[in-house]
Amino acid sequence: MTGEAATTTAVCEVVDLVKHFGPVHAVDGLSLRVDPGEVVALVGESGSGKSTVGRLIVRLLDPTAGTVSLGGIDVGTMSRRALRPHRRTVSIVFQDPASSLDPRMTVGGIVAEPLRLHGVARADRSARVREVLEQVGMRAGVAERFPHELSGGQRQRVSIARALVSEPRLLVADEPTSALDVSVQASVLNLLADLQRDLGFACLFITHDLAAVEYLADRVVVMYLGKVAEVGTREQIFEHPRHPYTQALLSAAPVPDPARQRHRTRVVLSGELPSQIDPPSGCRFHTRCPLAVERCRTEVPALREIGGGSVACHLVDDDGAGPDVRDTAEPV
Amino acid sequence: MSTVTTTDVDPYQPGSGTPLLQVRDLSVDFRTEDGHVCAVDQVTLAARAGELLAVVGESGCGKSVMAMALSSLLPRNATVTGSVELAGHQLVGASASDLRRVRGSRIAYIFQEPMTSLNPVFTVGRQVAEVLRVHEGMDRRQALDRAAELLDLVGIANPRERLRQYPHQLSGGLRQRVMIAMAVAGNPEVLVADEPTTALDVTVQAGILDVLRDLRDRLGAAVVLITHDLGVVADIADRVLVMYAGRVVERGDVHELFARPRHHYTMGLLGAVPTPRIDEQEERLREIPGLVPTLERPEDRCTFADRCPAADDTCRTHQPPLERAPESNHEVACWHPAGTEGKETR
Numbered sequence: 052m053t054g055e056a057a058t059t060t061a062v063c064e065v066v067d068l069v070k071h072f073g074p075v076h077a078v079d080g081l082s083l084r085v086d087p088g089e090v091v092a093l094v095g096e097s098g099s100g101k102s103t104v105g106r107l108i109v110r111l112l113d114p115t116a117g118t119v120s121l122g123g124i125d126v127g128t129m130s131r132r133a134l135r136p137h138r139r140t141v142s143i144v145f146q147d148p149a150s151s152l153d154p155r156m157t158v159g160g161i162v163a164e165p166l167r168l169h170g171v172a173r174a175d176r177s178a179r180v181r182e183v184l185e186q187v188g189m190r191a192g193v194a195e196r197f198p199h200e201l202s203g204g205q206r207q208r209v210s211i212a213r214a215l216v217s218e219p220r221l222l223v224a225d226e227p228t229s230a231l232d233v234s235v236q237a238s239v240l241n242l243l244a245d246l247q248r249d250l251g252f253a254c255l256f257i258t259h260d261l262a263a264v265e266y267l268a269d270r271v272v273v274m275y276l277g278k279v280a281e282v283g284t285r286e287q288i289f290e291h292p293r294h295p296y297t298q299a300l301l302s303a304a305p306v307p308d309p310a311r312q313r314h315r316t317r318v319v320l321s322g323e324l325p326s327q328i329d330p331p332s333g334c335r336f337h338t339r340c341p342l343a344v345e346r347c348r349t350e351v352p353a354l355r356e357i358g359g360g361s362v363a364c365h366l367v368d369d370d371g372a373g374p375d376v377r378d379t380a381e382p383v
Numbered sequence: 384m385s386t387v388t389t390t391d392v393d394p395y396q397p398g399s400g401t402p403l404l405q406v407r408d409l410s411v412d413f414r415t416e417d418g419h420v421c422a423v424d425q426v427t428l429a430a431r432a433g434e435l436l437a438v439v440g441e442s443g444c445g446k447s448v449m450a451m452a453l454s455s456l457l458p459r460n461a462t463v464t465g466s467v468e469l470a471g472h473q474l475v476g477a478s479a480s481d482l483r484r485v486r487g488s489r490i491a492y493i494f495q496e497p498m499t500s501l502n503p504v505f506t507v508g509r510q511v512a513e514v515l516r517v518h519e520g521m522d523r524r525q526a527l528d529r530a531a532e533l534l535d536l537v538g539i540a541n542p543r544e545r546l547r548q549y550p551h552q553l554s555g556g557l558r559q560r561v562m563i564a565m566a567v568a569g570n571p572e573v574l575v576a577d578e579p580t581t582a583l584d585v586t587v588q589a590g591i592l593d594v595l596r597d598l599r600d601r602l603g604a605a606v607v608l609i610t611h612d613l614g615v616v617a618d619i620a621d622r623v624l625v626m627y628a629g630r631v632v633e634r635g636d637v638h639e640l641f642a643r644p645r646h647h648y649t650m651g652l653l654g655a656v657p658t659p660r661i662d663e664q665e666e667r668l669r670e671i672p673g674l675v676p677t678l679e680r681p682e683d684r685c686t687f688a689d690r691c692p693a694a695d696d697t698c699r700t701h702q703p704p705l706e707r708a709p710e711s712n713h714e715v716a717c718w719h720p721a722g723t724e725g726k727e728t729r
Contacts, residue, residue, distance in 0.1 A: 096584035097555075202674055232441040233611060237655035237668035244667075259584060262614075266657035266668065303585040305592075305614030307656050309637050312617040319593060320586045322540075323554040 159194030283360030497558035508546030635713020
């Protein structure tokens, strides 16, 4: 990775991205950028649209509106043929390795497939496959095996190897550890952290697991109902969250330490995630926000840059000061 | 079902009250096409009124099978041995009609997947009322009134309106609340919740955990919570039982067990969870090498030995008994329990 020299061109930048599935507003005007070598976590609950964003970035889906740029080139509206050379620069790892690996192909075939599609000669392919399998901590012999012969953690390693074989500049990891047991989760998170550090690719880490975010991410983008609620560095988000939703989300995730957990203030949000077919007016979080005022119901808050991060909340003023929903909550 | 006199309390928890549910040496063996699988091996536990017992472990450790064996919910190819006493009634080997009388009214279950556990073609009201009509002998009107009260109890707003809706019209969190309402409809003394929040988002999970807490405190139910999530355990459990490969490897008071884990598996689990970093130190997550083994029959060895950093020949040839851990107030099944090099007391 070239490091500082490349700071001007984002590996990936999406601007005002919109994706509607019929009446469903999955993503509704979302902007974010990922710089070279950076790990950006895209956090949100189910229905927030975070996975759709990942699929739009790798062009598994076509955007309804807005732009998707990879390395400064707008790929959002490119034809499939024109897109081909750019596909190499971005890869995706899915949540469930059991359903994202072809059961009839060997591990070697699976990992080599992206290279085959990019026209790499057979002899070069097998050398590269061996190399990348070693990088994800698997023995070369595994190339002859089939996915069903592997454990969940091993299968996810194969998915990661397949994603990295073409040396992408951006890895989109969509809930890569959610289907795994804790101990296996740990080894996959460690592996991603090691590979990212050694190979220097940028990563968009899509997850609902805040603990994993704090472990891996440099920057965090918090999504709610198709929009960005807050963006900040890891420290900003975890130590000084400004958006009431971020504050509620952090307070709801229990920490595995009874002594600390039982002294935390926890915000229980009223109601459930509203429908994406008819999203609330004004601030989309107002129906569940304990602090919402009249303005929140009518006026859509803009995502404003404040002190190195961005927040979309009327209650946060321009110097970043604002209320904390955790002050309104009863201690557990 | 035979009525037995329960004189002894949980031998491992001296000084505490009489348990509602007393499980002794419960084992479950499955016959499959590929041979035998010993899923649960000699589990002993007790659940008391007003107490939440968390059963923790990874997939394949036998925790769900153990939970289902409590009231014989397992398929025919399962052989259950040992003893499950529920308020004096022996449930292992009880007849189908005896079990029907116990299920729902004395012991009830909440499962992980509220979508597959609710019938999609009936309204919520009809499904909740069915429980009341069967177990409490209510007529339709009474049952619907009580159903509305139950939905209110589990924190569902506008219960009357919800009763008229179908499961697909509800969100995951609401469906799980309906499942809980159905489970508590017969006033069970023991509530078994098998990963009740695993399919839910954290903000929704927080609400469901509050409901469970409330049922424990207000109704005095004994809650057995099956989970893999140590955050949930830390939040809500009174006592914890850690299972590995069908056996109980460690158990005790939640504060004690998190502060002074003695089994290397428990320590591995705790170390594997990414926790908010208190300092900026780049700490790697702890990995547990290898996989949970599938055992054909009980083995006279520590089943964790192959993955354990402290294992020696004794571990591979003799099963460690569950006994009081050194310098602690809880039990551990380990020949070489971790000492004070574990987590510091907070």
